[in-house]
Amino acid sequence: MIQRLFRAAFAAALLTAVFGTAGAQAADKVGPDACKKCHTAEHEVWEGTPHFSSFKEIHKDKKGKEIVKAVGDKRMKKSDTCMLCHYTVIDGKAEAGPSCESCHGAAKEWIDIHNDKKNPNSIQDAIGKGMIHSSMIYDIAANCMSCHGLANPNLPGDTAATMLENEHPLNPNFELVEYSQGVVRHRFYPPDVKTNQEMTDAQKSVYYLVGQAAALVSATEAISKTDNAKYVEAQNQRIAKAKEVLGGIPEAAALLGAPTAENGRAFGEAIKGKDFTAQVGSQLPTKYK
Template sequence: MSKRSKQNSIRWFRTAVGTPLLLVAAALLTGSLLAPAAAQAQVERDPAKVVGPGECAECHKDTAAIWRHTHHFATFREMPQSKKGIEIAQKMGLRRIKEGSLCLDCHFTTQIKDGEREPIAGISCESCHGAGRDYLKVHSKFSGKKEGEETKAEIAERWRKSEAGGMIRPYMMYRWAKNCYSCHVVPQEKLVNLGGHTAGSAFELVAWSQGEVRHNVWYNKGKSNPPADLNQRRKMFVVGMAVELETALRAVGAATEKATYAITMAKRADIARKRFRQATQLIGGGVPEMASIVKAADGAALKLNNKAQLDAAADAIGKATQALVNKYDGGGFGGIDRALPPESQWKGTPEK
């Protein structure tokens, strides 16, 4: 790629990352706009297995302190009182925002109490790391010893059991990124078309993970809260684009009518695949998984009544993204450095 082409790619990236999701052009709207089901949230947590942020805070005190200064924490109190939230709930036939999966899936952490699903907090630990009932004690007990006394084999077995119990650890970038995008790309068609909810936020994984929600405090005992290193940010940038593309394709395939949701999701998917194609060119030819993602995305028509093809493309993208997460550390992704969101664009200010 020529120097001028690279400069044009960077400028396009910087524009596309923050572009509001407007209505798509007519060229993206061909098709009968019929599909069998609405998209569903993919957040990996079962309310019957949720232990609540208080349990996590018993050990992760510094992390919990950071969380209490975030919008994720504040949504529990503020969102049910917001004028827009109340308007949307009324349009959807809900008496209260804190009832029904439409709002609970993404805005709250919930538990099952007396057979009913009940919100107990805003977006919290288990929203990202998975419901904790089956891994909380396993991951925190140091194999029955004191911290620092385990053998390497015991540590490995403890983490294996924790992951088997549903724990999503930081290195599992694809899975926790899926949790982010499953809500920041709204998974409910009627919520948008009927309720007037936005179809999604201008979410980008690096900018939104390195701002106020950043909590890299465990391994330094709360002494500092450093950002992810450059290689990790490179990797996050690529993975985030891939997951956004996968999520948007599924949303287009699941939409049922030619209306705001389908149009906006088609626009988002089109922008996402163009951005990913540009990223692949900037990084070069040494990442075949990225080429596979581009091929899968380009082979799916952004029209409704095309669920099978769009889901197949999304499945292929998900498989390739997981392989990319497992194989690369970001060290070879330097071609996208100038496209990475600078600190001035990170979402909010982190504590510490």
């Protein structure tokens, strides 16, 4: 099963490499209401997050308006730059804030397959069409890092520099566990699908390491976008932290030697189900966003 998921994950990764992340494949998104039909509890969690509320708020922000103007656009909800991360875009129109497909991939090609209860291979088949399953930790983390690191593959370097110089946030300390286990946590898994389950420390240790792997790849790819000093410094901070954390993990050797998405994904698979609390337990966050 794991090998099949990995092969399908690699296929999905190829789609991501071609089309980009987060705001990309906008024409192929179906929107959060389509997911709500089956994932009601997860949708309710999303409605309590800044990702949800930002749709009605963020475009009103004074600083946000200044950034939009600086990149040459008039309205945030019609800005191709802002749409990369801040919105779920359907048929060219911003319809919601960051939502299900921002992390799990544009669903038009796979949602019917995913919903086919008569197909015993529905998950694997949907992954083959681009779904980023919850087991694909690296790919989900990569989408987080893409936006929170101001590193979307479709974001030009000069635009990123302009945004940063106009005080657009770039948090080099963004950490996967701290953010994924806070208000956005939606872990409704069998056998208790009604409970939003908390992770064990062992699970958090894997997420922590995979998050650092995704940050390393994201920053390594982004740092050549521009020679803007602020941007380069932030990406170097991300790289340095990731190398510090991953340096003591033998499974990360190939990734450290060549920080690519393929190696990041392989690293995630190699450590899945293991316990690294002895190595990173003291670094795990105790409070969440």
